[in-house]
Amino acid sequence: MNRRNFIKIVSFGGAVTVATKLSIDAFSGTNANQHSGKRWAMVIDTRKCIAQGGECRKCIEACNDSHNIPKFENPKDEIHWIWKDKFKNAFITSENHYLPQKLNEQKVLLLCNHCDNPPCTNVCPTKATWKRDDGIVMMDWHRCIGCRYCIAACPYGSRSFNWRDPRQNIGNLRDDYPARTKGVVEKCTFCDELIARGGMPACVSACEEGALRFGDLNNPDSDVRKILLDNFSIRRKPELGTSPEVYYIV
Amino acid sequence: MLEKAFTGSKKYWTWIIFLLVLIGVGGIFYLRQFNIGLTLTGLSRDVSWGFYIAQFTFLVGVAASAVMVVLPYYLHNYKQFSKITILGEFLAIGAVVMCMLFIVVDMGQPLRAFNMFLYPTLNSMMFWDSVSLFGYLILNVIISMVTLGAERKGIAPPHWIKPVIIFSIPWAVSIHTVTAFLYSGLAARPFWMTAIMAPRFLATAFAAGPALLILIVLILRKLTKFDVGKEPIQKLAIIVTYAMILNVFFLLLEIFTAFYSGIHEHTLHFQLLYTGLEGNNILVPFMWASVVFAVIALYLMINPKTRVNEKFLIIGCASVFLSIWIDKGLGMIVAGFIPNPLGQTVMYAPTITEIMVSVGIYSIGILIITGLYKIALSVRNQLKYSTLPD
Numbered sequence: 001m002n003r004r005n006f007i008k009i010v011s012f013g014g015a016v017t018v019a020t021k022l023s024i025d026a027f028s029g030t031n032a033n034q035h036s037g038k039r040w041a042m043v044i045d046t047r048k049c050i051a052q053g054g055e056c057r058k059c060i061e062a063c064n065d066s067h068n069i070p071k072f073e074n075p076k077d078e079i080h081w082i083w084k085d086k087f088k089n090a091f092i093t094s095e096n097h098y099l100p101q102k103l104n105e106q107k108v109l110l111l112c113n114h115c116d117n118p119p120c121t122n123v124c125p126t127k128a129t130w131k132r133d134d135g136i137v138m139m140d141w142h143r144c145i146g147c148r149y150c151i152a153a154c155p156y157g158s159r160s161f162n163w164r165d166p167r168q169n170i171g172n173l174r175d176d177y178p179a180r181t182k183g184v185v186e187k188c189t190f191c192d193e194l195i196a197r198g199g200m201p202a203c204v205s206a207c208e209e210g211a212l213r214f215g216d217l218n219n220p221d222s223d224v225r226k227i228l229l230d231n232f233s234i235r236r237k238p239e240l241g242t243s244p245e246v247y248y249i250v
Numbered sequence: 251m252l253e254k255a256f257t258g259s260k261k262y263w264t265w266i267i268f269l270l271v272l273i274g275v276g277g278i279f280y281l282r283q284f285n286i287g288l289t290l291t292g293l294s295r296d297v298s299w300g301f302y303i304a305q306f307t308f309l310v311g312v313a314a315s316a317v318m319v320v321l322p323y324y325l326h327n328y329k330q331f332s333k334i335t336i337l338g339e340f341l342a343i344g345a346v347v348m349c350m351l352f353i354v355v356d357m358g359q360p361l362r363a364f365n366m367f368l369y370p371t372l373n374s375m376m377f378w379d380s381v382s383l384f385g386y387l388i389l390n391v392i393i394s395m396v397t398l399g400a401e402r403k404g405i406a407p408p409h410w411i412k413p414v415i416i417f418s419i420p421w422a423v424s425i426h427t428v429t430a431f432l433y434s435g436l437a438a439r440p441f442w443m444t445a446i447m448a449p450r451f452l453a454t455a456f457a458a459g460p461a462l463l464i465l466i467v468l469i470l471r472k473l474t475k476f477d478v479g480k481e482p483i484q485k486l487a488i489i490v491t492y493a494m495i496l497n498v499f500f501l502l503l504e505i506f507t508a509f510y511s512g513i514h515e516h517t518l519h520f521q522l523l524y525t526g527l528e529g530n531n532i533l534v535p536f537m538w539a540s541v542v543f544a545v546i547a548l549y550l551m552i553n554p555k556t557r558v559n560e561k562f563l564i565i566g567c568a569s570v571f572l573s574i575w576i577d578k579g580l581g582m583i584v585a586g587f588i589p590n591p592l593g594q595t596v597m598y599a600p601t602i603t604e605i606m607v608s609v610g611i612y613s614i615g616i617l618i619i620t621g622l623y624k625i626a627l628s629v630r631n632q633l634k635y636s637t638l639p640d
Contacts, residue, residue: 076294089592095514119437125376126365145365146288146358149376151298155438157591161298161358163289182287183358240437 038134039217040114040190041245042204043224043233046087048211050106059109060084062206066191068179070169079160081188082111082203087250093237103250109212111203112137112158112188113236113244120150120159129185135217135245136190146183155237156244159187190214217245251399254628255621261473262624269617276610279603280355288358290603297587297598299356304583305608306352308458308575309345309615310429311451313386315459316342317422318489324415330485333478336626337470338463339394342422344619346387351611353380375431382425389418394622402629426451439586441519444507450500457493458574460486461567468564476627487563491551494570498544501577519585528595533584536576543573 001009049056063069063082072078084107087099114137121130121137128143129150151159165182173179177193180186191201195214199205204212215224224247233247258266283290293300319338322328354360371377393415400407430448437443464486470476508516521527523537550556550566557563589595600608 074289076292077289078295085592089594092591092593123374123376123436125371125374125380126362126369127371128365143362143365143369144359145362146360147353147356147376148298148358149374149432151295152433152587153436153438155591157296160295162287163291163293164287181359185358242437 036134037218039245040135040195041215041217041224041247042111042114042190042201043213043227043247043249044109045211045213045227045231045249046103046106046108047249048209049109050102052209052211054106057084058206058208059203059212062202063188065172066174066177066202068166068170068174068177070166071171072164072169077163079162079166079186081160081186082109084108085110091234091236091248093239094234108248109203110156110158111246112190113156113242113246114188114190116243116245117241119153119155119240119242123149123153125149132192136192137187138189138192139186141178141180141184141186144184146185148185150185155240155242159185161185251395251402251625251629254625258624265620266617269613269620272613273610273617276607276613279606280610283355283603283607284360288356290601292598292601292604294596294598296590296594296596297584299583299587300598301580301600301604301608302352302356304579305611306349306356307429307451307583308579309349309352310383310426311455311574311578312459312462313342313345313349313383314422314426314452314455315463316390317419318456318460318486319463320415320422321419322485324412325419328485330479330482333476333630334463334467334482334486336394336398337467337478337623338459339390340622340626341459341463341466341619342390343387343394343622344615346383346390347618348611348615349383350387351614352608355607355611375428375435379425379428379432382421382428386418386421386425389414389421393418398626398629423452426455433583433586438591440513440515441586442582444504446500446503450497450504453493453496453500454574454578455493457490457497457570458578460493461490461570464490464567465564465571468560470623470627474627476630483560483563484558487551487557487567490567490570491548491557494544494547494551494573497574498548518589522588522595523581523585527589530588530595530597532597532599533581536580540573540576540581543569543576547573 060080060082064071067081069079069081087103087106087108088095090108090110114131114135116131116135118129118131118137124130125147126143126145128140128145129137131137146161148161151161162180162182162184167173167179170179191199191203194201201212201214204214213223213227215222217224219225227249228247231249233249235244235247238244291300291302316338319331319335323331323335354363357363366377366380393411396411397407427448430451433439433442434444434447464483467478467483471478505520508520518527522530523533525531526534547566547569550562550569557566584598588597
């Protein structure tokens with residue numbers, strides 16, 4: 001074989017390999033969802049939230065009900081995907097002694113920020129948590145080994161661990177959503193199961209006041225983009241470079 | 251060679267059975283934890299790592315410290331360490347096994363542990379830590395068995411083992427560096443996010459590990475006829491002294507940076523440890539005990555008169571060990587989680603389950619080390635008698 005033929009054969013082989021790989025990727029469909037070109041994000045209007053008073057828990061209950069989230073008496077065992085805490089705790093790096101009274105007294109909603117640069121997925125030793133192309137930080141509860149490295153890495157305290165079997169403490173066990181086993185980490189997934197069917201996350205649907213908005217940041221006509229254009233918003237600990245995708249209007 | 255671990259005096263067997271009982275008790279506590287879940291520990295969503303991970307961290311240091319006898323002996327041909335080197339390597343084997351067990355008992359789903367190798371994740375420091383620990387275990391098993399086996403036959407060890415030994419030296423440094431990287435790369439935990447964590451881990455390792463080795467050698471001299479001689483002990487004591495000075499120096503650097511800059515998210519964790527935070531002062535007496543032990547250790551180890559006196563040396567080495575065990579095995583991990591990322595102070599204390607499981611794991615480690623030392627000493631004794639003139 002001369003050199004010319006050798007180069008021909010090698011480049012032909014290479015081209016076939018690349019073409020096969022590309023066509024498999026294009027037709028496999030498994031990645032279709034991941035190349036949606038979307039970037040999901042949430043905007044929380046704390047003004048509307050606070051106007052409802054401290055007792056409103058509609059979004060939290062909708063989340064708990066739709067995701068088989070257990071209730072535990074002992075705070076040590078608690079699991080929450082969306083919960084409330086004081087403004088000064090949520091925005092700990094924006095320390096201010098003279099906050100408006102309302103902000104100082106009322107609590108704000110907290111959940112996974114579905115960061116652009118999630119530190120939790122970076123540390124996971126088994127790829128049991130990862131970021132999808134549409135920005136959702138997902139969990140695989142069947143792969144998680146329960147090392148809790150992701151909990152240590154999350155700067156927002158957004159991850160919970162099943163310290164014990166959750167099943168006995170789920171009020172109304174649903175069979176259309178998985179209940180978790182003891183020993184795995186879980187958190188908010190922006191209701192990936194609902195948005196896959198074109199729906200809205202459960203918490204957003206539950207909020208009649210429209211304090212929670214959800215949408216695609218890559219679409220300039222989306223709700224969330226418009227709201228962010230018209231209002232000043234803040235994010236939790238943006239200085240860490242995580243680029244959180246839950247925005248707060250205060 | 252292994253059979254030598256199975257013959258011994260009544261005293262030896264009493265010790266073994268005592269350890270087996272402790273392992274059994276720890277095992278029962280672990281089975282309970284395995285069935286019910288980690289809720290039996292004091293851990294929570296705020297303090298999600300605690301006593302187990304702290305013991306793991308401390309013991310990685312003990313394991314890495316074997317390099318402090320391996321390096322002078324093999325790289326610098328420091329013959330005085332000929333008797334002590336195998337003891338350091340066997341100590342490392344026991345320590346690495348304990349490290350791995352502490353990781354496993356801390357896992358929520360230990361049966362899935364091998365997912366770590368089924369889905370290797372190069373960007374996870376935990377993956378690299380497990381690789382480096384497994385590698386270190388294998389290296390030490392090969393090196394110690396080959397060198398001791400050759401010694402038993404009265405021949406020189408094979409040539410190929412030398413590069414393996416040289417390779418194990420940077421590897422030992424790497425296990426504790428990667429362990430520090432587990433913590434020091436997390437933006438969420440400002441207390442740990444310090445570039446000096448790896449150097450400080452190494453300093454604590456090279457102080458606590460050889461201090462423990464000195465104590466072990468002195469105990470062995472008392473219990474058996476095995477005597478490594480005075481000089482290697484004194485050499486090790488100097489290593490301990492320098493490493494302990496560096497450790498305290500590094501800690502003071504940390505405190506300077508935190509308090510001179512005054513950044514709250516750095517100072518609060520030190521306050522939690524040394525003065526208490528929002529009324530939570532459970533760690534304070536321990537941390538000050540660590541300080542007192544460090545001062546005693548530095549005084550006794552730096553002063554040449556007390557260092558050469560073995561009575562004081564024992565106190566000095568025990569103080570080094572205790573000071574560092576409290577610092578790394580109690581304070582460091584927990585303080586990283588308190589206050590939590592929301593600035594709340596949620597306290598943690600280990601439960602009886604955590605303590606008994608840990609006692610079980612330490613007993614497994616001590617059992618392994620006992621068995622290995624028995625082998626080493628038997629080989630050495632035979633050697634002594636066989637070289638005697640008829």
